[in-house]
Amino acid sequence: MFSWDDPDDRIAIVQMDAELHHAELELISAQCATHQLRLRFSIDDLARFGERSILRKAIAAASDLNDYYSSIEKLIPREAAGPNTGGTMLPEEQISRATERVLAYLREQRDRHYAAGEPLSAEHKALMRPFFSPGILDRVRIVELGGARLPNPSFYSEAKALGIANLPQVTHMASLTFVDVVVFNERITERDLFHGLVHAVQFQLLGPERYTRAFVDGFLRTNSHFTVPLEAHTFALESKFVQNPAEGFSVEEQVRIWIRERRY
Numbered sequence: 001m002f003s004w005d006d007p008d009d010r011i012a013i014v015q016m017d018a019e020l021h022h023a024e025l026e027l028i029s030a031q032c033a034t035h036q037l038r039l040r041f042s043i044d045d046l047a048r049f050g051e052r053s054i055l056r057k058a059i060a061a062a063s064d065l066n067d068y069y070s071s072i073e074k075l076i077p078r079e080a081a082g083p084n085t086g087g088t089m090l091p092e093e094q095i096s097r098a099t100e101r102v103l104a105y106l107r108e109q110r111d112r113h114y115a116a117g118e119p120l121s122a123e124h125k126a127l128m129r130p131f132f133s134p135g136i137l138d139r140v141r142i143v144e145l146g147g148a149r150l151p152n153p154s155f156y157s158e159a160k161a162l163g164i165a166n167l168p169q170v171t172h173m174a175s176l177t178f179v180d181v182v183v184f185n186e187r188i189t190e191r192d193l194f195h196g197l198v199h200a201v202q203f204q205l206l207g208p209e210r211y212t213r214a215f216v217d218g219f220l221r222t223n224s225h226f227t228v229p230l231e232a233h234t235f236a237l238e239s240k241f242v243q244n245p246a247e248g249f250s251v252e253e254q255v256r257i258w259i260r261e262r263r264y
């Protein structure tokens, strides 16, 4: 078993967490795909008309994953498991105040980084053109901090005092989108750029106020950054891009569908 006292083990633990995070993202994308099925077809139709061999493989994969993660869940030490996984209930007044704080933070960061931001390079634009409108590709500015990393917002201490746990660790995220500026903690990868641009589209189509409210509501409901619908949708689109970067689709159209269906 690993020990925090052994430096080699500490590196191995960080690598393990990176792989766990990767697995979690893939699982969320599988959840999104299944959610689409659930919305569109009844389980009776799936059971009767779904292609038998594919159904069996999907069921076997899901039950295998369930067995595996349940076996880990049984071993999580009590105090580390955390009691608060079902969301946080706050009165409307506090939710709107929280939304205002987050929005002020996003706007302040946007203004702070905009001047240092650069337009997308010709190479990045060419890569992203099959997915994003020229309007977005021309407007968005990007900033590479090269490891300097964004600090967590100052309002986090207040949020913790309200009992909100599991706040997204800004420092550990690949990038953050502040309206139309995407700030990267590390070097830009194509995947992270795609991710940041999806958020820019969401900001544009929802407007910063609705985006922020949807984020706050989603976070309080699920208590996890990755299951906030704005984020889960972004990860699902990102995974579609990574699997087939040559096959374009309109991110804007996908975001419009989610807005129309009130899924954010």
Ligand SMILES: [Zn+2]
Pocket: 195, 199, 231, 234
């Ligand atoms: Zn994101």
